[in-house]
Amino acid sequence: METKLTKLLGIKYPIIQGAMAYISESALVSAVCNAGGTGVIGSGGRGADWVRSEIIKTRQLTDKPFGVNVVLKDPERDDIIAAICETKVAFVTMGAGNPGPYFKILKDAGIKTIPVVPNVRLAKRVEESGADAIIVEGTESGGHIGLMTTMALLTNVIPQVKIPVIAAGGIADGRGIAAALLMGAAGVQMGSRFLLTDECQIHPNVKDKIIASTDTDTDVTGYSTGMMVRGLRNDFTKEFLKLERTGASVEALNELATGRNRLSAIDGDTKNGSVQVGQSLNVLTEIKTVQEVINELMEQTVTTLESANALLGS
Ligand SMILES: Cc1cc2nc3c(=O)[nH]c(=O)nc-3n(C[C@H](O)[C@H](O)[C@H](O)COP(=O)(O)O)c2cc1C
Known part of the structure; x- marks a missing residue:
C-alpha cells in the first residue's frame, strides 16, 4: 500500500505503533517495523541514557526505520533530543508541550518531525514551523488525551494543511484504518491494539484486564x-x-x-495502577504476534476499502 506516510518514512504499511511510556521499547518497536509498519520508542519517565541504549537495542533487532517519542514537558527533554540526534533515528513524535524549539535541531540532524496536535490552530502552526507530518489524536485514545474526537479532528484539520495527517484514537481494526484513509489521512497511529501482542512487554495482568473490558x-x-x-x-x-x-x-x-x-x-497491579487504554475495547479480545496483528489489520483494511465501492450501486 502506498500513502504519503509510507513514502515519507519508507515503510510498507501506513501504520505507526504509537509511543507508550514504560511499554513501547525495543521488542515491540522492532517487531512492528519487521512486520511492515513502524514503531515508536516511548521515552516518557525514562532518561537520555535509557533512550540511547534502547535505540541501540532496536537497531540490533531491525534494519527498518523507527521513531522515538519525546514528552515535551519532560525535564530531561533536551538530553533526550541530544541522544536522538546523536543516534539518528528516522523520526520523532512530540507531544505535551511546545515543539517549536526542536524543529531545527532535529531537521539539521536529518530526523523527521511528527508532532501530535489537538486542533487546527496548532496543526497550522507546526506546519509553518517545518513539521514533516502531524498526528491528530482524538479523545478516544488511551493515555493522555485532548477533548476533540478523532472524526472531528480529521474533518477539521485535513483540509487546512498540506503535510500528511496521521489519525490516532479509537482505531483498533482495519475498518478504522480504511475509514481514516477515506477521510484523507495518510495513515494511522495505534496504541491500544499493540498492547495485546506477544512482543509487548506489559505485565500479563494488564493484557488479561483489557481482554475482559x-x-x-x-x-x-x-x-x-x-x-x-x-x-x-x-x-x-x-x-x-x-x-x-x-x-x-x-x-x-x-x-x-x-x-x-x-x-x-511493570508490577501488574491493575487495581491501583493506571491501566491506560483507549475506548475501542470490544475488538481487543486476543493476544497475537505483532505480525499476525499487522496482517489482520491490512487484510481488513483492503477488504473494507474494496467493499466501499459497492455502496455506490451500479
Ligand atoms: C498505555 C498507553 C501509553 C501511552 N503513552 C504515550 C506516550 O508516552 N507518549 C505519547 O505521545 N502517546 C502515548 N500514548 C498514545 C499512543 O501513542 C497513541 O496515540 C494512542 O494509543 C492511540 O489511540 P488508541 O489507544 O485508541 O489506539 C499512550 C497510549 C497508551 C494506550
Missing part, C-alpha cells in the same frame, strides 16, 4: 487540571475522581497519580 469501561481522570488521562476504571481512577470532585489542588492530584503507570505496566 468493553466499550464503557474507561474513565478519564484530570478534567479539572487539563491533564486528562484515559484508562480502565479501577480503584485508582475512582480514588482520583473522588479527590478531584473535592476540588483538590493540582499538587495533591499529581501526588496521587505519581508512579501509577509503572505500578500497572
